[in-house]
Amino acid sequence: MSTNNNYIVLARKYRPKNLIDVIGQEDICSVIEGSIKLNRVAHAFLFSGTRGVGKTTLARILAKILNCEEVKEEKIQACHECANCISIENESNMDVVEIDAASRTGVADVREIIENINYKPVSSKKKIFIIDEVHMLSKAAFNALLKTLEEPPPDVTFIFATTETEKIPVTVLSRCQHFALRRVSLESISKHLIQVSKLEGYELDNESSQLIAQCSEGSMRDALSILENVLAKGEKINISVVREVLGISDLSTIIFLFENLCKGDANLSFDCFDKLYRQGVSIDKLSKSLMSLAYNLSLIKSGVKNNYEFFDEESLKKLKEISKNFEMDFIIRFWELMQKYVNELTDVFNEKQCFEMVIMRLCYASLLPTPFEIIRNKNNIKNLKKNGEILKEKTLDQNKNMNLNSNTDGNVLNDNLARKKDVLIESTENNKEVELKKFSDLVGLIEKQSEIRVAYHLKNSFRLVSFSEPKSHKDVGNIELQSINDNHESKKILWSASKSIELITKKRWILSVSNKIGLKSLQELEDEKKNKKIEIIKNEKLIKKILEIIPSSEVISVKSIKKTIQEE
Template identity: 45%
Template sequence: MSTAEHSQEYRVLARKYRPSNFNELIGQEAMVRTLSNAIDTGRLAHAFIMTGVRGVGKTTTARIIAKGLNCLSTDGPTIEPCGTCDACTSITESRHVDVLEMDAASRTGVDDIREIIESVRYAPVSARYKIYIIDEVHMLSKNAFNALLKTLEEPPEHVKFIFATTEIRKLPVTVVSRCQRFDLKRIEAQTLVSHLASIIQKEDCEADEDALKLIARAAEGSVRDSLSLLDQAIAHTAGKISEQQVRDMLGLADRAQVIDLFEQVMKGSVGEALTTLRRQYDSGADPVVVINDLLEVTHWLTRLKVTPETGADSLTSEAEAVQGRELSEKLAMPVLTRAWQMLMKGLVETRSAPSPIAAAEMVLIRLSYAANLPAPSDLVKKVQASAQSGGSVGLRSTGGSAGSSASAGPQANSSSMQSPTAQLRSADVVAMKPQTTDAGEYAKHPMPVSFEKLIDLFHQEKESALGVALSDLVSLVHFSPGKLEINPTPKAPVDLIMRVKRCLQLWTGQDWLVTVSKAEGQISVRQKEINIDQARKAAAMKEPIVKELLIHFPEAELLAVREKKMDEVLSGDPEAMLLEMQDFTEGADGDNELADFDFE
């Protein structure tokens, strides 16, 4: 036989070992039990929906159901079709006249559905039931679904519908509610490994168990994907499959080496980590896959830490399990969550970078240096131990993003900081009865009792442009309710006086006297706020807590202070401090955020 003839006769493993009955279908015991009971009790639905990820047996299950309903070896539907009668054979070969398969991805229109609606009225030619199998049914158009609804709800007794889809959420609820739904689950890894081992034996090939575990892990619960990878592995290795050969074929790094790489990064050993990564890259490992493997290791270690009894992976060797348990005990939960977030961001960078290996190395460098930073709870305990009182501060490194907003940190209150606050609070509005206009109608707002409250009134009424002009571009000469005397700068709008007077008269119901003065007046409201902020910062820099924080973060810069007593946050429990100090995470701008502190 020639090579060409041999290649034409070859059938890929995914087709060759396609299940022909429910006994050969693996990993879907719940669905088989339901269908078996339905057939035995005569409670068959008129429509079924098979949903699940790719390659778990949706279309295969639909064909097996069609065989069970139309098998000629029994007097009625059966859960165990013979597979040898004319009906079973023709359904397997997709040529049965009464079992019609339609690909909704290529036939999406209402005209295609109209053909089905017209044909359901006619009885089957030779089968017990006329069955319509529609694959990827979510691809049908909205009009096609609407046209199918009535027939789907009340089809003739000789008609059955079987739908298959990977996107169940894209189906209209009106369609799903008319069908019996089966969610086909991913195949468990150990079940998939056993299935692959049986096929290897039938194909007279050899394979290491660890190699089959790698294929099962890469298939992510899909039988078809695992068979396609196994087919490729057999061709790649000439029938003798080893673990290393599968790794080379898939571009994977050794899992043990990945765990070693993760441990090196968590120790802060940058040089060792980069050497290990480069060695894996030179061996054919994809940098994106390596970063993804580090994410999997992080998730695995976190599960081991949270639930040791359920965190073990059935595809993990005993040596890897021992190393993983030791790592999970050493690493704190904040460290693992920080590593997860940094690796997630690094995965996106590596995928889009012009040089993936360079991006992957930068990810490991950032993660290694972050590993030496203290955990949030440890930092809080140190600050608690050394600070007796302090101010509410926000810190950001000088290397941080210039566009990032200042954030607040631990709280403090001191006598040196009370004076500026008292100045701000002196402008509180005194409760007043609503003012009335000459016509006796209530005004919209009471008379403001200070110039600051007058400015707030403009912002409240969506006249922020005038509010900003009053706070930044004028000096107050005199203010009393109903009378305003100001000295505007040359940058102020030329019609400022007229617009301010009109707005105040409309909102308060009183005729305001607004005049321009040549007197020097007070400094602007904006400059007052700047002076108060500077006074707060100067007072905060003398606080013990700020001094202690600057020892831990010497390159940090004080940006903002807000009034709040320290004892409201530090109640003796470090967790209370963590309510104010969020977990140390990597921010969207690439800076690291520890509570209200931002560091690069």
Template identity: 40%
Template structure:
């Protein structure tokens, strides 16, 4: 055994040599077998450990941050002018760079080099403290996770050290991530320090839930809202990383990843990491492989589905959706694609195909669609799809909800727009051609033919209700005993315009979202013709309930002004007028005059 004077030292004890087996060692171990040496796992060499792309390409300077130019410009001006805040609040969705920005800020505050001896946002050259801050081992930069240390005691321990000056760097920097997780007591303990911080302390907070941070804390911080990174910004960044990694990937596949990242750079890099292992070595990762990995529907198939909707082809649209759903496409994702196509079609109609974010072939298709549709039709289509997208999130069966939305969209596709209806009204044409009670158009539709048709259709017109005023519509709803619809119409419909077959109204606050659909469907069922029900943002008259309420208030005011009623209310304190009823009109009964018996005619004689 080798001689070691410091055997009590555990690190020295680790250097003990195990001799080879001999008789002396047998005696030393009590004659038993020598224990086998303990197998120690070989440590992974640094070159063998794989670093994920999100960590490998984490920004090292403010210039490396993508999509946050406004924040970088503000910080640069603040550092140049020497107006550096004592506390910063960084907020934004996941993966936009909050923690990275916090570390860059900590480096900028404590930046020092051979030539620079003050805070600086120019981090292109590594400073004295930069490497230690990057590796998270600097003694004056403390990174804390508020999710694991939410209590007031932990915050008090942290604040206890604030009063002490930094050991090596210029400032003591406290980086607190997910600060919204702190308890109320912890926020209260932090508040006094933020109000009067020592000159050597700086605080950097990061959160994804800015609304959960007390206003008293926010008012003492310089706030930066980190923006989502748009696909057109993230796309070249991902392509650049692919070039640095020496891998080949289809540009369309990169575009799919940029869209799926939803503004998060970290999510985009994680998806890219996953995509790069999908293909074989040396092969190009295709868009189809990435689409299958993400569970997305084929873009060409979804665009065909959109064209089916535009054309009102209900059966083709349902079959196309079921095919996509069978391949594993998510209904919400498909509806999201439909919304994107509606938006792209509108943009292409106004600005041209080059203004869309779609690939060239798809951009040409949506441009062709835009040339056939009016801006009003596209706007209505967007509204219907957006409502369907919200319904998918709440529906217990997303597939069934999507199919019902398809039925509604295809049904609405062949409805004429308000501009078309106005032209028909001005020209005297029926609102809905070939509807029951309307004259047929085309050859043979002259005056005599229209007259004959009117005579033939007269019995049908008598059998089918044809309300000519809004009051008649209300009466029709009452006659059909649809109490729920009657209440909704009286409560939420502020009439703007009425024509037979068309109702325009301003919805009152809290109106049901399906009121237009329900009213249109019921009127079509009862009258046998389609009704155009449209809404406007303002200009409507009172609702029936608002009018009745106003009239009741006016009647109460008249009663209270009556001297007799006023005296009654004064005589009985606490009495109030609860209802006002119209005085019933007297019933006029016609009474035949009494004729004396001798003057009454002899009916029998007259009959003879």
């Protein structure tokens, strides 16, 4: 066994040495390159961004370029061969000072920098101060640096790096040329990981590289660190090895758990979690995976275009099937609850027990009605109350005649009244059967349920092809419609309409899109009727005279006065 301790980790070994090599920050690199070409280099730079996106790397590259004796002007990159480049690379250059502000936060440390500024560079063109995690400096330290930062000597350049820009005083920010580094795209990370693996003598498949990229959260350094752990396994790299290293299970198992949580099946959910837990799955990562599934499910449900690059074909197909069974408000509620529970899991004495309670809470919550369903049911009850108004009045009259001064407990009386009210509503609902004889009846019924959006689309976006009502409760009603707009929204509208009608009529209805040409839409029929009325009224003598007297006037609509009075 070799005991060579000169091994360099991948993040350091493959650290970019030129602006062109920095991955994911092409726009910033081009601006820096342009400013050097035009000799418009600022005296202070601030690189901000999340961990592992290239802040310190850019600072070192910039320091090399500014002090390189033979800069390649075509692509603006250091030669890496001159004395200055080599000494900066070895961290032995006296004119390039790198300071960790996390450990040197006081005024005394800043005063040391200010005193050092007064001396000319020893061997380089510029004296450069790289201050990492600059937000960690104290308020007094920032104040001490202000004057120097505003008017430094011409041969001095400050380069700051930070992950928390909001902690830096505005007075300091305004004195720096600020570059906000983006998270590296998942695609760029994935490609780079495959390239690094080849250079290391390993084959990394696309699925594995994408999973590592996803877990790195846009940090190239984190991605390379994960790859290092995967390579350290000493096995042939595949998705199962990557999942084992990351502490996450097979995606299909997590989707199965997610589906059962949504359905409210506690038994299957517990069995699935127990299996995952025994496999050594991290509860924190499992929680985040469930949140990610809810997020992607909401995208699928809303029809938002996304490449879903981290789902294989089978998993994506399964998610699309799940999305058909749940409304958007349910998915959003699941995500919000999961977000709350993830925060709760950060500091608990028994993580497994706590997550099992999360499973029970999610299963219970999945059986509760969503806000949309509560409003819809409330509207249904209001309609049922109106239908049973006479019977309700009789019930109340009978209760008025009862001796309220008897020994009967008032709460019991109220309970009896509540039960009678429930029976009334239930009996009204069961006895009165809603019948739909034509398509317009269906749209009208949906309008009454305050589902204005669905009703609007049914009137405007669909033409009737065929209408077949169910003859009994066992039969299925079938309505075929031609979609005028022919978009993804059409299927969702029809699905919502079928569920609403099924709830009201207690019969199953299937609304489907047909390739056949249908009749005119309800809105088109309404417009035709309206136009006919307008044409008829235009031929009236009085209206003709009015139109002649007022040339710019026109008939927009016709309403019956009697009907309007009756409605009022």
